[in-house]
Amino acid sequence: MKGRLSLATAGLALALLGTWLLGQLHPYREIVERGPTVQARANPYLAAELFLRRQGLEVRRAGGLETLAAPGRQTLLLLGGHEHMTPRLAARLLDWTAAGGHLVFVAGSLWDEKAGRSGDLLLDGLGIQQYLSEDLAVGKSRDDDRQRKELARFYLQNEKTPAYLAFDTTFHLYDSRHRAYAWANSGAATHLLQVRHGQGSATVLSDDWIWENARIGDHDHAWLLWYLCRDTRVTLVHRVAGDSLATLLLRHFPAALLALVLLAGCLLWRAGLRQGPALPVAAPARRQLEEHLRAGADFLLRRGGQASLLQGLQQDIRRHAARRNPHFADLSEDAQWQSLARLARLPSEQVRRLMETPGKRLPAADFTRQVADLQRLRNAL
Numbered sequence: 001m002k003g004r005l006s007l008a009t010a011g012l013a014l015a016l017l018g019t020w021l022l023g024q025l026h027p028y029r030e031i032v033e034r035g036p037t038v039q040a041r042a043n044p045y046l047a048a049e050l051f052l053r054r055q056g057l058e059v060r061r062a063g064g065l066e067t068l069a070a071p072g073r074q075t076l077l078l079l080g081g082h083e084h085m086t087p088r089l090a091a092r093l094l095d096w097t098a099a100g101g102h103l104v105f106v107a108g109s110l111w112d113e114k115a116g117r118s119g120d121l122l123l124d125g126l127g128i129q130q131y132l133s134e135d136l137a138v139g140k141s142r143d144d145d146r147q148r149k150e151l152a153r154f155y156l157q158n159e160k161t162p163a164y165l166a167f168d169t170t171f172h173l174y175d176s177r178h179r180a181y182a183w184a185n186s187g188a189a190t191h192l193l194q195v196r197h198g199q200g201s202a203t204v205l206s207d208d209w210i211w212e213n214a215r216i217g218d219h220d221h222a223w224l225l226w227y228l229c230r231d232t233r234v235t236l237v238h239r240v241a242g243d244s245l246a247t248l249l250l251r252h253f254p255a256a257l258l259a260l261v262l263l264a265g266c267l268l269w270r271a272g273l274r275q276g277p278a279l280p281v282a283a284p285a286r287r288q289l290e291e292h293l294r295a296g297a298d299f300l301l302r303r304g305g306q307a308s309l310l311q312g313l314q315q316d317i318r319r320h321a322a323r324r325n326p327h328f329a330d331l332s333e334d335a336q337w338q339s340l341a342r343l344a345r346l347p348s349e350q351v352r353r354l355m356e357t358p359g360k361r362l363p364a365a366d367f368t369r370q371v372a373d374l375q376r377l378r379n380a381l
Helices: 002-024 038-042 046-054 087-098 121-126 133-137 142-148 221-229 245-252 254-271 289-324 333-344 348-355 364-380
Strands: 059-062 074-078 102-106 128-132 152-154 163-165 171-175 180-186 189-197 200-205 233-237
Touching: 038 046, 046 059, 046 221, 046 233, 074 087, 074 221, 087 102, 087 121, 087 189, 087 200, 102 221, 121 128, 121 200, 128 133, 133 171, 152 189, 163 221, 171 189, 289 333, 289 348, 289 364, 333 348, 333 364, 348 364
Parallel strands: 059 233, 074 102, 074 233, 102 200
Antiparallel strands: 128 171, 152 163, 152 180, 180 189, 189 200
């Protein structure tokens, strides 16, 4: 009876303990940040690309402008740098825009007053100039400076509330031809300009970091991307590479390349000429076995050196010794020399000297003597 009571008491205690422990447990959710994926690290605009696709837009990623589609209802997002763009490619891109395309790109250079150009072929072709915002602060009050650091505001026609964008306020865009029909300002600085170009249009940004993976979700950045690309097919190009060195040389110096090829051909022809008079063809009667053997030995000596001939004789000696002693190959090197000395009845020190390959080239007399000694050792086996 007492045993049953003890078991019941222990069971009740365990049940109470379990009930208390369950009451102390509280489920929670923890999010573990593993960082960006490999695809996101390789493509800083992957989030922008996926966002446009989710809006139902057709997005194509291209490595260059070689396969640029027809301009009708097309938006080209030229993100990243294009400092290596050639004049021919820039002219082609501006013609594509004038034919009805929509070009979106980032200003790449500051306007140079002395040179009268910026060096950015797209900016110069559209008449848009980029300055440092601090150059506009001359004579302005501190309130104006503080205002310039605010978010840029992009107004739409018939809309009272603007879109807010976190552009880098370091730069300012200026439309020298006064063709802009939309813009985004932060205080006195302008960071986005839209201009007509022929039958198409161009959108110029002071920077494109608002569409990078880490920032496209801020403010109205994603909305601006959708607004610029709406109702069009989108081609996204990260970086434009210039022509290769071979292409540039072929385009600008074809005569010099032709002369270089001819010169190389002449040098090869000159190097291939035979030096000295040709040796007369030997009569067949002179081609005896001894001459063939001598010629073969001379060829091996020239190609492999003395070591190859000596090693050939040494291997032959080992094969002869293995026929006399089946366990010869299993012996140590010293034991092999002693075995050869017993079989050939020669001093072991002399056998060692003959079977070791010299570390340097021997004089002709010493080489001939060692070959003769190795042949005598082989014959003695």
